[in-house]
Amino acid sequence: MINLFSIQESAWQSVKDNYSNKDRFYHNDSHVFSMITEVSKINLTETDKFILNIATIFHDAIYDTSQKDILNVEASAKLFLLWFQNNQSIIANIYHLFEKEDISKNMLSDIIFNLILSTSNHKPNSFFEDNHFEYTFSLRLNNLVNIFLDLDLMILASDSKKYLNYAENILKEYSTFDKTTLLNGRLNFLKNMQKKTNVF
Numbered sequence: 549m550i551n552l553f554s555i556q557e558s559a560w561q562s563v564k565d566n567y568s569n570k571d572r573f574y575h576n577d578s579h580v581f582s583m584i585t586e587v588s589k590i591n592l593t594e595t596d597k598f599i600l601n602i603a604t605i606f607h608d609a610i611y612d613t614s615q616k617d618i619l620n621v622e623a624s625a626k627l628f629l630l631w632f633q634n635n636q637s638i639i640a641n642i643y644h645l646f647e648k649e650d651i652s653k654n655m656l657s658d659i660i661f662n663l664i665l666s667t668s669n670h671k672p673n674s675f676f677e678d679n680h681f682e683y684t685f686s687l688r689l690n691n692l693v694n695i696f697l698d699l700d701l702m703i704l705a706s707d708s709k710k711y712l713n714y715a716e717n718i719l720k721e722y723s724t725f726d727k728t729t730l731l732n733g734r735l736n737f738l739k740n741m742q743k744k745t746n747v748f
């Protein structure tokens with residue numbers, strides 16, 4: 549039977565090899581699964597959980613530390629679109645669930661695509677700030693993107709042991725860089741997070 553879960557599984561099967569790359573010490577399947585586990589605990593509709601889970605599955609599908617973050621994110625978002633377009637025969641089985649909520653096929657892909665893109669600088673992009681959406685729908689979208697970005701960065705709010713493990717794994721992922729460049733990059737990332745009014 550084709551349902552939301554089976555389509556999520558299809559999406560995962562299409563990219564799981566990407567996440568098992570030996571050079572991924574943090575941005576691997578554990579990161580994806582921890583986000584999906586947290587989504588399951590949130591009081592959301594099944595359709596909203598599906599949207600978040602598909603975005604989660606694809607958001608780090610392309611992760612090349614020699615490339616700028618934005619290029620990886622854009623490539624991951626495009627990979628999602630390719631999967632979405634190539635799997636219309638199965639995805640069509642769930643459209644009725646979204647049509648009940650006035651979400652068209654194109655809107656569904658646009659939402660997920662832009663959730664992924666928003667991880668490039670960890671703030672909602674212009675799609676979520678567009679005022680042409682009906683007010684309650686706009687609130688729903690903003691809730692989704694804020695939850696998604698929080699989940700992606702939830703390691704920053706973890707206990708010291710988990711955080712140190714995360715930091716060590718990030719350093720391993722960027723081990724091809726010289727130590728000074730690497731540490732400066734991490735310092736800039738943390739400073740940018742600190743500048744935010746709210747990280748979560």
